[in-house]
Amino acid sequence: MESLFSAVSRLFFLGAFALLALAVLEKAANATGYTIIRAYPGGRLLEFAVVLLIFVVAIQLRAMREDLKRRP
Numbered sequence: 001m002e003s004l005f006s007a008v009s010r011l012f013f014l015g016a017f018a019l020l021a022l023a024v025l026e027k028a029a030n031a032t033g034y035t036i037i038r039a040y041p042g043g044r045l046l047e048f049a050v051v052l053l054i055f056v057v058a059i060q061l062r063a064m065r066e067d068l069k070r071r072p
Helices: 002-031 042-070
Strands: none
Touching: 002 042
């Protein structure tokens, strides 16, 4: 179970980083008059990235709590 949480945490972190990079590129493209993704503006992509990061923080806090419970 621990390895599953670790994999999900890493996947979400990488997804959030990719969304952040895409949001920055979208903002730069919008500044020059173009768009990369028509479905979501840059701000919405940042919101999705923050949601993923919240889950990463929650998973990390759960793992820390489990480690502290195992200590004598």
